[in-house]
Amino acid sequence: MAKEKINQELMEKIVSLCKRRGFVFPGSEIYGGLQGFYDYGPLGVEMKNNLKKLWWNWMTKEHENIVGIDGAIITNPKVWEASGHVKNFVDPLVECKKCHHRFKADDITGDKCSECDGLLTEPKIFNILVPSKLGVVEGEKVDAYLRGEACQTIYLDYKNVLDSTRIKIPFGICQIGKAFRNEVTPGNFLFRQREFEQWDLQWFCRPDEMEKWFEFWKEERMNWYKSIFTNPKNLGFYKHEKLAHYAKKAFDIEYIASPVGKEMEGIHWRGDWDLSRHSEFSGQDLSYADLETNEKFIPNIVETSGGVDRTFLFLMLDAYTEEEERIVLKLKPSLAPYKVAVFPLLKNKPELVAKAKEIYSDLKKEFTVIFDERGNIGKRYYSQDEIGTPFCITVDFDTLKDEAVTVRDRDTMKQERIKIKGLNSYINGKL
Numbered sequence: 001m002a003k004e005k006i007n008q009e010l011m012e013k014i015v016s017l018c019k020r021r022g023f024v025f026p027g028s029e030i031y032g033g034l035q036g037f038y039d040y041g042p043l044g045v046e047m048k049n050n051l052k053k054l055w056w057n058w059m060t061k062e063h064e065n066i067v068g069i070d071g072a073i074i075t076n077p078k079v080w081e082a083s084g085h086v087k088n089f090v091d092p093l094v095e096c097k098k099c100h101h102r103f104k105a106d107d108i109t110g111d112k113c114s115e116c117d118g119l120l121t122e123p124k125i126f127n128i129l130v131p132s133k134l135g136v137v138e139g140e141k142v143d144a145y146l147r148g149e150a151c152q153t154i155y156l157d158y159k160n161v162l163d164s165t166r167i168k169i170p171f172g173i174c175q176i177g178k179a180f181r182n183e184v185t186p187g188n189f190l191f192r193q194r195e196f197e198q199w200d201l202q203w204f205c206r207p208d209e210m211e212k213w214f215e216f217w218k219e220e221r222m223n224w225y226k227s228i229f230t231n232p233k234n235l236g237f238y239k240h241e242k243l244a245h246y247a248k249k250a251f252d253i254e255y256i257a258s259p260v261g262k263e264m265e266g267i268h269w270r271g272d273w274d275l276s277r278h279s280e281f282s283g284q285d286l287s288y289a290d291l292e293t294n295e296k297f298i299p300n301i302v303e304t305s306g307g308v309d310r311t312f313l314f315l316m317l318d319a320y321t322e323e324e325e326r327i328v329l330k331l332k333p334s335l336a337p338y339k340v341a342v343f344p345l346l347k348n349k350p351e352l353v354a355k356a357k358e359i360y361s362d363l364k365k366e367f368t369v370i371f372d373e374r375g376n377i378g379k380r381y382y383s384q385d386e387i388g389t390p391f392c393i394t395v396d397f398d399t400l401k402d403e404a405v406t407v408r409d410r411d412t413m414k415q416e417r418i419k420i421k422g423l424n425s426y427i428n429g430k431l
């Protein structure tokens with residue numbers, strides 16, 4: 001089968017699994033949906049929260065000198081003038097004169113439409129900031145923007161962070177937050193949305209240490225992604241040839257096996273560009289006073305800016321596995337929405353159901369657990385495999401005598417007999 005067709009089929013399978021099992025729903029679907037907007041369902045929100053928690057703990061607990069913020073989505077509109085977004089956050093767009101399909105000019109090689117072979121228009125410029133209005137009186141409303149990238153609030157809070165903590169250079173400020181873009185070509189499920197979430201680290205350092213820190217964060221971030229993907233070999237770097245005027249280099253971390261776009265996170269050399277611009281536009285001194293060396297300078301910045309939703313999509317694609325008799329989502333257990341499923345062997349035996357419920361309630365205090373008594377054991381296993389639950393526990397008649405249960409492993413499908421009182425430590429050990 002042609003690669004394109006395989007890719008398209010894989011995406012369709014993921015989109016359908018996400019909806020059917022409650023990972024991701026199309027936004028406002030009962031009204032016909034809204035392109036580029038999605039909602040995370042009961043399983044999706046568990047997985048996304050697991051993912052964000054892993055990122056946050058890795059940033060703030062496994063590294064020295066990184067603190068977090070949670071900035072507002074709407075800022076003073078001057079921010080977007082200073083950042084250059086009002087003037088430069090534009091996408092040149094071409095439209096097919098025949099079928100009116102729109103394409104990003106950057107993605108087009110010839111002058112013919114790839115959908116219908118029609119002729120394309122000259123590129124037109126579109127600003128992709130999402131505008132908003134503040135105020136209640138018509139005619140007196142003030143123009144504002146939903147933030148086009150989450151990182152700007154970090155620059156705005158940099159001085160407050162310095163003044164309110166004892167942090168010293170080099171240090172980082174991290175944030176997970178929503179960003180909004182009027183994308184010219186929203187689509188490909190979670191890959192290109194108009195509302196999405198970013199995780200950013202801005203690492204503030206001495207200008208003469210940029211090279212060292214850029215290389216450090218580039219490798220560090222790649223290692224983190226490798227630790228959460230089922231198949232780390234599917235990750236790679238893309239080196240940018242076209243650079244922003246303040247950047248010495250730029251790399252993307254890519255999910256190279258992606259059937260749609262590949263970029264997951266950008267590692268950017270921002271130098272002193274952002275703080276200098278905000279200093280200029282706000283009239284505030286944003287320099288850093290180094291008390292040890294008696295120097296004053298604008299810190300330089302290495303940025304790591306990634307997409308939570310794109311990572312989510314790539315993780316799903318990477319974990320999705322079709323085996324002879326089952327579909328299994330081989331997610332890392334730390335990411336799986338449910339860690340454990342508990343079943344009574346037979347649903348019409350009250351003593352088994354009661355014992356299974358007891359175990360379920362106990363485990364629930366520590367893990368995300370699901371209880372299932374529908375259908376037969378085989379069907380329940382396959383249903384859990386499809387959502388990536390790493391462990392299934394079955395309570396049978398022997399349990400009532402020996403206080404032990406059968407634990408079945410998602411990936412190997414091997415079963416082990418484990419004492420009930422040892423279940424928490426057994427699961428924790430595996431996680």
Ligand code: ATP
Nearest residue numbers: 183191192193196198263264265266305306307310
């Ligand atoms: P692209 O070239 O794909 O438009 P970008 O280079 O503009 O992305 P950045 O501004 O560097 O992206 O944003 C950082 C990260 O935010 C990206 O690597 C991506 O993971 C995520 N991201 C950007 N735009 C979107 C979007 N429309 N939908 C979902 N995630 C996005």
